[in-house]
């Protein structure tokens with residue numbers, strides 16, 4: 001079979017039903033297509049999903065995180081401790097507000113921040129910790145906040161991948177449990193609005209004034225008063241979500257539990273079939289099998305590159321020829337030229353450097369079938385032999 005007739009299994013795929021498409025058409029016909037009633041409705045739906053939390057939506061996850069840093073008062077001279085195994089957006093926003101990212105090493109099993117390393121990296125200039133829940137796997141949130149509170153630090157959670165994940169029975173972003181939590185609704189995420197994001201405020205720590213500040217930063221720093229009053233006293237961006245995006249989110253959030261249930265079933269199937277095929281004995285590294293707390297945003301393995309004497313890119317090409325899409329989430333941030341020029345080095349976080357070299361995302365999305373899982377495991381087996 002030639003490549004274009006092979007059924008291709010991408011590493012991810014959004015699930016958009018006909019009701020969603022019809023709802024988008026309705027918004028397009030309504031005469032109001034940018035930020036309006038659907039955004040408010042979506043913010044409320046997200047708040048309900050998170051136990052009554054205060055939520056504001058933004059154009060994307062990156063804008064959301066940048067605004068979160070600004071709301072927390074982080075700027076030039078401040079240090080923010082974060083992970084080098086993330087999408088580059090995480091540390092780009094720290095640079096964008098003029099602060100300094102401090103990268104610490106990750107735990108080899110969870111591939112998330114190692115809190116012992118975080119503790120060691122705290123200096124007099126540290127203002128915040130920015131954890132990432134890679135693939136939706138949560139950190140020990142209790143230990144994270146205990147550490148932050150002990151040192152008077154803020155926590156700005158890059159929960160871009162973790163909507164639906166939980167720690168100790170409480171959803172990530174649940175009302176009152178966190179400082180500031182940022183989610184992304186980009187096309188690959190478990191809930192998508194095509195592009196989009198939201199920020200969850202713990203209103204005990206970030207009150208009305210800070211919610212207003214986030215709203216101002218979202219739209220040019222503008223405050224309206226009366227029928228024609230406008231004032232701009234700070235520099236804001238153009239980071240509002242549109243009603244078109246929001247109406248997609250309103251339909252997605254109704255299906256989110258179902259999506260997640262299916263992702264968990266598929267993850268379990270991967271573990272079973274990968275074990276049956278003996279791939280762990282061939283050096284394939286598996287994710288933490290946390291079916292209770294992870295939302296299984298991605299299923300990520302690590303490849304035994306030294307044993308195989310083959311590059312990851314080469315193996316990805318072979319898998320692609322067999323109809324299997326894969327992705328790299330992520331190469332280590334400190335290996336990028338921009339970061340090297342700033343003096344960062346992958347070698348300073350050796351565990352993260354190894355993960356960045358060997359990690360591979362294999363297909364996982366709600367409409368995948370058991371047969372698809374078989375095809376992926378079969379192709380992986382061949383590549384590892």
Ligand SMILES: *Cc1c(COP(=O)(O)O)cnc(C)c1O
Nearest residue numbers: 060061062087089160161184186
């Ligand atoms: C998706 C993602 C972002 C950025 O979100 P966008 O909506 O694409 O701007 C940031 N951090 C992580 C970990 C992500 O996965």
